Amino acid sequence: MANADIDLDDVRRRTGPRATVGESRFAQAVIVLLLTIGALAMIVPFVWMVATSLSRKANTAMPRVPRLFPTDPSLFNYQIAAANLPIIRYYLNSLLVVGLTTFGYLFFSALAGYAFAKGKFPGKAFFFIAFLSTLFIPFETRMIPLYLFMNTLGLTNTYAALVLPFLAGGFGTFLMRQNISTIPDELLEAARLDGAGEFRIFWQIVLPLCKPGLAALAIINVIWRWNDVLWPLLVTSNRDLYTVTQGLAIAGRSQGIYTGVALATAVMAIFPVILVYLILQRYIIRGIATSGMKT
Amino acid sequence: MSGDMSDLVARQAHHEVAEMDRRLAAPHARTLFERAAKTFRGTLVWYWFIGPPFLLILLFVAYPTFETFWDSFFAQSDGAGQQFVGLEQYRRLGASDVFWQVLGNTILLGAAYLLIAIPLATVLASLLNRVRRGATTLKVIYFLPQLTSSVAVAIMFNYIFQPDWGLLNGILRQLGIDDLPLWLADPRFGFTGSRAAVTLLAVWTGIGYFILIVLAGLQGIQADLYDAAAIDGANGLQTWWHITLPGLRPTFIFLIMTGLVDALARFGDLWTLGGPGGAPARSLQTIVMFMFQAGFESGDINLAAATAVVFFCLVLIVTLIAFRGLLAREFAAQRSGRA
Numbered sequence: 044m045a046n047a048d049i050d051l052d053d054v055r056r057r058t059g060p061r062a063t064v065g066e067s068r069f070a071q072a073v074i075v076l077l078l079t080i081g082a083l084a085m086i087v088p089f090v091w092m093v094a095t096s097l098s099r100k101a102n103t104a105m106p107r108v109p110r111l112f113p114t115d116p117s118l119f120n121y122q123i124a125a126a127n128l129p130i131i132r133y134y135l136n137s138l139l140v141v142g143l144t145t146f147g148y149l150f151f152s153a154l155a156g157y158a159f160a161k162g163k164f165p166g167k168a169f170f171f172i173a174f175l176s177t178l179f180i181p182f183e184t185r186m187i188p189l190y191l192f193m194n195t196l197g198l199t200n201t202y203a204a205l206v207l208p209f210l211a212g213g214f215g216t217f218l219m220r221q222n223i224s225t226i227p228d229e230l231l232e233a234a235r236l237d238g239a240g241e242f243r244i245f246w247q248i249v250l251p252l253c254k255p256g257l258a259a260l261a262i263i264n265v266i267w268r269w270n271d272v273l274w275p276l277l278v279t280s281n282r283d284l285y286t287v288t289q290g291l292a293i294a295g296r297s298q299g300i301y302t303g304v305a306l307a308t309a310v311m312a313i314f315p316v317i318l319v320y321l322i323l324q325r326y327i328i329r330g331i332a333t334s335g336m337k338t
Numbered sequence: 339m340s341g342d343m344s345d346l347v348a349r350q351a352h353h354e355v356a357e358m359d360r361r362l363a364a365p366h367a368r369t370l371f372e373r374a375a376k377t378f379r380g381t382l383v384w385y386w387f388i389g390p391p392f393l394l395i396l397l398f399v400a401y402p403t404f405e406t407f408w409d410s411f412f413a414q415s416d417g418a419g420q421q422f423v424g425l426e427q428y429r430r431l432g433a434s435d436v437f438w439q440v441l442g443n444t445i446l447l448g449a450a451y452l453l454i455a456i457p458l459a460t461v462l463a464s465l466l467n468r469v470r471r472g473a474t475t476l477k478v479i480y481f482l483p484q485l486t487s488s489v490a491v492a493i494m495f496n497y498i499f500q501p502d503w504g505l506l507n508g509i510l511r512q513l514g515i516d517d518l519p520l521w522l523a524d525p526r527f528g529f530t531g532s533r534a535a536v537t538l539l540a541v542w543t544g545i546g547y548f549i550l551i552v553l554a555g556l557q558g559i560q561a562d563l564y565d566a567a568a569i570d571g572a573n574g575l576q577t578w579w580h581i582t583l584p585g586l587r588p589t590f591i592f593l594i595m596t597g598l599v600d601a602l603a604r605f606g607d608l609w610t611l612g613g614p615g616g617a618p619a620r621s622l623q624t625i626v627m628f629m630f631q632a633g634f635e636s637g638d639i640n641l642a643a644a645t646a647v648v649f650f651c652l653v654l655i656v657t658l659i660a661f662r663g664l665l666a667r668e669f670a671a672q673r674s675g676r677a
Contacts, residue, residue, distance in 0.1 A: 092494050
């Protein structure tokens with residue numbers, strides 16, 4: 044993680060296998076052609092979806108030959124979809140839930156990660172193993188008692204139910220511990236000699252120094268929480284609390300016969316995400332590649 | 339990620355003990371009690387660091403996990419509360435045809451997905467590795483579906499797989515194929531039914547992530563191996579077969595492990611396409627959907643808990659086998675080093 048700022052492409056260009064194999068223009072052309080075909084297979088479905096969502100006729104009669112541009116472009120489907128679905132509200136819900144869980148997860152992961160990386164205290168090995176063992180317990184194993192627990196606490200159909208279970212976890216703690224371990228002890232000792240307490244050191248020295256690790260963890264957590272549909276389906280039945288993914292899943296199951304409207308809904312749910320992705324793609328790709336984790 | 343986990347823990351424990359010894363041997367502390375108190379006071383602050391997250395994990399991870407195991411040994415009795423029934427819930431699972439079908443389905447879908455995705459990702463990543471210009475753009479494109487939630491992808495593919503006018507059959511028809519598959523409407527096994535459709539969907543969604551991980555694995559192969567191969571006069575394909583593929587072994591194990599665990603937990607896209615019952619004809623129902631259905635639609639919490647325990651064991655087995663696979667070479671190296 045320390046070398047997260049090194050451009051992997053650049054390193055490969057100089058040292059990787061490619062450098063040792065002389066390659067003809069023809070071979071390059073074939074490779075690029077093959078990869079472009081693959082890339083088209085990734086993009087064409089999206090284009091088809093957008094084209095269909097812009098066609099009013101798509102709700103009643105779809106062309107037998109697929110069209111990648113609408114012959115009757117209109118925003119009709121979007122007006123219907125927006126009227127049926129409080130998509131703005133869903134977005135605000137998702138932003139709130141994803142935002143709170145991500146801040147919490149980063150904070151608590153770094154907090155425990157610092158103690159495990161630099162602290163010395165009785166029972167450290169025990170606690171570390173306890174944190175790590177959560178890595179082996181998939182969420183699905185505990186979801187039903189967790190739901191019943193939320194019910195007992197009276198938290199079903201609240202934002203708290205969507206946030207509380209995801210504030211701390213073994214994966215983030217482990218990742219941050221690895222990150223913080225690379226900070227030199229001398230730096231922390233110097234701060235201690237200056238009379239800084241551990242919390243001040245954590246806040247003013249440790250956190251700023253592990254920004255790349257925090258960024259990678261943030262990206263992974265945002266993807267996790269944004270895409271989650273299982274837990275929201277369990278704990279919220281109130282439409283006002285639906286996240287984008289949950290609202291989309293439920294709408295997709297109910298408005299299925301209106302192709303244009305359903306696809307317009309899907310486009311509204313993914314377009315902003317794709318926009319954010321295209322802006323941050325460099326960091327996202329790097330974050331995934333360095334931590335090896337995703338959804 | 340976790341290969342050196344136990345080693346880390348062991349090293350940590352050792353370090354900690356050594357540190358304690360050093361402190362206890364400090365000459366200025368008088369009595370045993372004073373020494374212990376002094377050692378303890380300096381360490382107290384660390385409990386404030388691990389305390390809050392530990393409490394959260396205790397409440398929202400440890401407690402409900404324990405509860406799952408506990409509930410799986412009980413049944414709701416007619417009066418209030420529940421009654422201990424031993425392994426009865428597991429016997430019910432074992433006697434249920436639906437459960438076995440769902441379990442087989444989950445494993446079949448996972449295996450088919452990995453059998454296609456890993457070789458395809460390896461080829462694409464190897465090609466991407468040789469591209470002189472535009473590799474980043476291609477990577478961004480291949481990774482795109484990962485960001486658009488499995489639910490959105492499922493809705494899109496619901497229409498792409500539509501037999502009469504869907505994108506896929508439309509393209510196949512343009513290519514002159516007359517006998518068009520029914521895809522999601524066909525619950526039969528085979529290459530044109532619902533299972534094949536959702537496998538295609540999963541590969542399309544997941545391939546970008548697999549490519550990124552294989553690319554990272556390619557960086558880890560030592561460059562001098564390639565130099566040696568070049569000196570020996572191996573051609574590109576020979577080099578790829580004899581050096582690149584064996585060098586990717588840890589990457590493959592990692593991908594099989596994470597891919598299988600993900601496949602076992604598959605829920606969102608299949609729920610969107612087929613509901614909790616995995617329509618048509620339960621052909622798309624996975625073990626998590628079965629659990630969801632048992633617990634929340636039939637209200638059979640205890641049967642759902644037993645299913646959750648089975649699911650937990652499956653994930654654990656996959657993880658442990660993968661760890662063994664990852665570590666096998668290191669163990670072998672150690673053993674031969676000692677001999």
